[in-house]
Amino acid sequence: MQDQRKPTPRLFGALRQHFPRTHAVTAGAASFALALTMFVSTPEVEAKRLSLPVNLSTMDEMNAAAAGVQQQRPEETAEPKLRSQSLKVQNGDTLSDLFQRAGVSATEMYQLLSSGKEAKQLARLTPGEEFTFHTDGDGALQSLELHRDRLNLVAFTRDEADAFTYALHQREADSYTAYREAEIDSSLFVAGSNAGLSQSLIMEMAEVFSSDIDFALDIRKGDRFNVMYEEKFLDGEKIGNGPIQAVSFTNQGKTFSAVRYVDSNGDANYYTPDGKSMRKAFIRTPVDIGRISSHFNPRRLHPIFKTRRPHNGTDYAAPRGTPVYAAGDGRVIKAGYSKSNGNYVFVQHGERYVTRYLHLNKRKVKSGQRVKQRQVIGTVGSTGYATGPHLHYEFLVNGHHRNPATIVRKLPKAKSIPESEMARFRSQTQPLLAKLENYEQPALAQRSEDNDNNSVN
Structure with a gap:
């Protein structure tokens, strides 16, 4: 196919043969202009093409769509990411300390x-x-969570009105019955630990029988206990123990039994199987772990002054810092320090009754304060005239000293289950x-068989 721009000289030659020169020149110019318009766009069309608006964001979206990427429009921008910081409460911490460590202002x-x-x-x-x-990027507090334990979470969240709203989130642990038994060879603590009991459960068991058994004086080799309690699990992991449900303790051949009962007011206490309270007005000993280092003796030879001086109380030797409990409900009438008594309460x-606690390492109560039975009022120490860490414990009735190891047995117990509530108690x-x-039966049968075998041998 021939190039259409090349015939132009032939066209000029034909024009020369049929028209005068001036006419031919004019006609040639017109023909050249016509041919030029066939290859070049008009100014108006070119202007319209260049003036079309270009939407860059639309083009970005089209390009992103072609690449398989979804674009996010400005109005769909994600909220600023919050910064989280967890802090554990240490001894002596205040809330102000925690906020300061978290970088949150006191104003917030x-x-x-x-x-x-x-x-x-x-x-x-x-x-x-x-x-x-x-907190947000400016360090402003948006929410605060308090994990009291693995089951309880308290949350405070800032709302749209710039105020904090409160919410409590609780989880339920799974509870299963556990059973342990043991025979005491040296001490309740060793026997309980070997049986798999925690220290808190051993103390709880001692507390249940604290009005009937002096665990510093009455325990003998061969004493036994059987205890049933709850174990708590969360997501298949043990997280702790629940309260003792029922327990029996054989001390010097005499068996004491107790069962936990929650009354109609929601208060839980321990009772004998026939509904009598396990709790006397006073506990037998004001310490859980210890030994009697000196008995009540009106004619005792004083270990420091080497003279005959009445020992109007009972001394319990125990490690320094051992908790000392109030023997019963009452009011602190004196709490201080003297050269002979050391720290005292x-x-x-x-x-009618006054109890005295001497040689304390620390006092935990003040004069005039009301206390409940088994409330910690101090810790064992060796202040004042003392040869070593121990508690000197006195019991006065109408102003006269009585032997603390025997007087409690003569005092009445707390109230028992009223007749109107006995049906609920039994059920x-x-x-x-x-x-x-049912748990005890196999162990009883085994012990009986062992005794028979020993008799034959």
Whole structure:
């Protein structure tokens, strides 16, 4: 195919043959202009093509779609990511300390504390609890979580009105019955530990029988216990123990039994199987672990002054720092220090009874303070005239000293289950006692068989 631009000289030659020169030139110019318009766009069309608007964002979206990437429009921008920081409560920590370590201002702390009565409870800290702070990019507190334990979470969240709202999140642990038994060879603590009991459960068992058994004086080799309690699990992992449900303790051939009962008011206490309270007005000993290093003796030879001086109490030798409990409900009438007594606490129980606790390492109560039975009032020490860490414990009736090891047995117990509540008591406790008995039967049978074999031999 021939190039259409090349015939132009032939066209000029034909024009020369038929037209005068001037006419031919004019006609040639016109023909050249016509040919030029066939290859070049008009200015108006070119202007329209160049003036079309270009939408860059639309083009970006088209390019991203072609590449398989989804674009995010400006109005769909994700919210700023919060910074999380977890802090554990240490001994001596205050809420202000935690906020300071988290980098949150005191102003925000006060705003949170003023948001309601629930927030004010944050000021009461317990070592081991965990706080989680959630702050934005400016360091402003958006939410605060308090993990009291693995089952309870308290949350405070900033709302749209710039105020904090409160929420409590609780989980339920799975509970299973556990059973342990042991024969005492040297001490309750060793026997309980070997049987797989925690220290707190051993102490709880001692507390149940504290009005009937003096665990510093009465325990003998061959004593036995059988205890049924709850174990708590969360997500298949053991997280702790629940309370003792039923327990029996054989001391010097005499067996004591107790069962836990929750009354109609929601209060839990321990009772004998027939509904009598296990709790006397006074516990037998004001310490859980210890030994009697000196008995009540009006004619004792004093270990320091080497003279005959009345020993109007009982001395319990125990490690320094061992908790000392109030023997019964009452009011602190004296708490101080003297050269002979060291740190001391005196408690009045009603009109007739006073208990005294001497040589304490630390006092935990003040004069005039009300105390409950088994409340910690101090710790064992060796202050004042003392040769070593021990508690000197006195019991006075109408102003006269009595032997603390024997007087408690003569005092009345606390109130028993009223007749109007006995049906409820039986329906709740009889299944527990029957379950404990079922656990005990194989052990009783085994001991009986062992005794028969020993007799034959």
